[in-house]
Amino acid sequence: MALRRFRFRRKKEMPDGLWMKCQGCNQLVFKKIVEEHLSVCPECNFHFTIPAQKRIELLLDAGTFQERYADMTSIDPLGFKDRITYAERLSAEQEKTGLKEAALVGTGKIEGRQIMFGVTDFNFLAGSLGSVMGEKITRIVEEAQEEGLSLVIVSGSGGGARMQEGALSLTQMAKTSAAIARFHDAGGLYISILTNPCMAGVMASFASLGDVVIAEPKALIGFTGPRVIRQTIQAELPEGFQRSEFLLEHGLIDMIVNRKTLKKEVARLLNYLAPAS
Amino acid sequence: MINDGLPFEKPILDLARKIEELENNPSAKEKDLETLGQLRKMYDDLRREIYAKLTPWERVLVARHPQRPQTSDYLALMVDDFVELHGDRAFRDDVAIITGLGKIDGKRFLIVGHQKGKTTRERLSRSFGCPYPEGYRKALVKMKLAEKCGLPILTLIDTPGAHPGIGAEERGQAQAIAANLYELARLKTPIICIIIGEGGSGGALGIAVGDKLSILENAYYSVISPEGCAAILWKNAENAPQAAAALHLTAKDLLELEIVDEVLQEPLGGAHRDPEKTAQTVKEAILRYLGELQPLSTQELLERRYKKYRHLGRFLEGAREVTL
């Protein structure tokens, strides 16, 4: 009770929008400080979701990202309507994020080395996998193979396969996985980076299929969402359930890397596993 | 028929009851027999009429009918000399998926199928046909055996979805499904997949990647359960009928979207009204597919399988609508 009053007072003293609540520690943290720390909570090291563009800036050498298939957008193949139409939802998401779709793909450099790169943006319809994301990922996997490049994909998706495209979304899981299988068979190297949250159809396909799988700290990662599991088993979930540390402990990922050192670590892995000839 | 009816079957059941009454009436007159004939004709017409225009949600109910034939029924009705193989060689035997060797019309197959269970006890032991990661891993271990020994693979899909729970997450549910999608794309043997009941999302897809994917008339295949979709998008699970329609999850929808290769007709009133006839239809389809796939070289087979999935997806590129 005392704490709540304290927080309230503190918040009231400050102009709106300067503070944000951390999902990791539930504390109010100063927004500016978080931003200065690459959107990482200074109190608990929770890694906030960041836009795709920001991820490109953090991971790739400045100005090296060459986007491919930038003019690819979703259509509404089913004429899907819930309370609003899919088309309306798409426009709203485009307006909100400034993106055309939930994935950006292309080439770029990490410490001078050319790679094939993809990133999904959680802010666009929860980073869900539809025909566009499936096609973009599949194309860059195929092109990484053709162009002899290593592949790095940063995944973050709360929704998994996108409901509004029905089973077409579901089949994108099979499509991307089949492309990765070919890429691996041809000797290609794929580093998958999991960010908060990474769930369901995305996690049950391309995000899981890296030769090396890295997660940012405390990211929610899994198949079924925690809310559904809680409802199903009618019990509270264990502390830290489905977080990166839980996955590491259960042998499901290779390593957890802080955002601050992520680029360096990826470069180190590339140097080990696919040294430039 | 009278006691296991679905809500929309009520008019049919009422009529069936009337016919039964007349049939059992010892003091029936000539006139009554005439009426009986008319009623029987009405009964057939009514069934045909009602089943011809089932809503997507009603089809979901048929797909979930407790008496609907399951993998075990197909094993009994169309497979000879079945040898069940258990376990994932790592953790546990997940019986939500049955795996084993069997002959269909003398042809050897590895068979993998979801099994929901029939009695309460069986349903519980099979976790209602919702596999754990070890179920997907068991399927994969056996499918690799089939690849090595040159057996074609038949998968029968019938699950509400992969099991949602703590243990399933601890053991990598997402990773297990992903591994199957990856491996099924490259297994060097023909794979025939048939959705016999519920095709629930990733839990179905985990054994539904192959050279042929067909679906029974009243089965469904969906990215999410209608209830789950309704809970998220309508904020109310009771909107499941609307969600079922919006998701385009029926056999006919999936054929139009080119996601399935063929819709296999069910007997009037659904597969559970005549399991023998349904199994016969499924068996004929399997043999037909095998005849088509077996002459292909491994390279042709894998190339065709890759293209089958590569071509799925609809979007705009610039102003151009792309259907792959």
Ligand SMILES: [Zn+2]
């Ligand atoms: Zn925090």
